[in-house]
Amino acid sequence: MGKGSFKINGLAGLSKKLKKNATLDDVKTIVKTNTAELTEGMQNEAQVLLTGHWEGKKFVKPTGTTKRSITMQISNNGFSGHTGPKTEYAPYLIRGTRYMVKRDFFFPPLRKQKQKFKSDLERLMQ
Template sequence: MKILGKPNIRIEGLDDLITGIKGKMDLSAVPQVVKKHGAQLSSRTQSNMQAAYTHGYSTGRTRRSVKPIFSDGGMTVSVGPTTNYFPYLEYGTRFMSAMPTLKPAFDVQSQMFINELKRLMQ
């Protein structure tokens, strides 16, 4: 999974997992897993945003901009907000505290994604 925007989070060890998957299974089920977890990451991120962005100036624009984008024949999904000010919300500034929404969603969803891929290898 990739995340759109300036923040860049990488999962280490996926190369070994992919090699194992290619050697042990038919990859036809993988796009469905990618689609499922991409949609869940998008939904989880939007839920986090709805809970975190409660200030009076919040318009919902960043939350609405989160959508999964699929590529590589369904083998890759990119999820993230497209507003240019999202990094300030996620990481904060010297004038405002961070309100992380994408990283917590990614941390949970990436583990679920990896576990499901590992189950496919068995």
């Protein structure tokens, strides 16, 4: 690995590295903060992209169900964060169908938050 990079597999390696630099509570805070920011980013993106659709000649206004279904959960004693839409039709919105263009409110915020999460952990490791 190059200079300035790190690789840690599992909580044991992470715990060992953090004993010198920080505490596991700092990691839990980073996980919680980044999960909350990702949830908010997905909700904002859904608000912008999901503006309604046409059914024949009738325009159907959005109900906001998909945006409201994007919730976060923290598990694994604070070391794992999960977020995303819970509606069963969300994958069709994200990827599109042959009849509908995609309205990807999922991956752009995920890519953005992934970089921030990685930099937060790297800062903690130094």
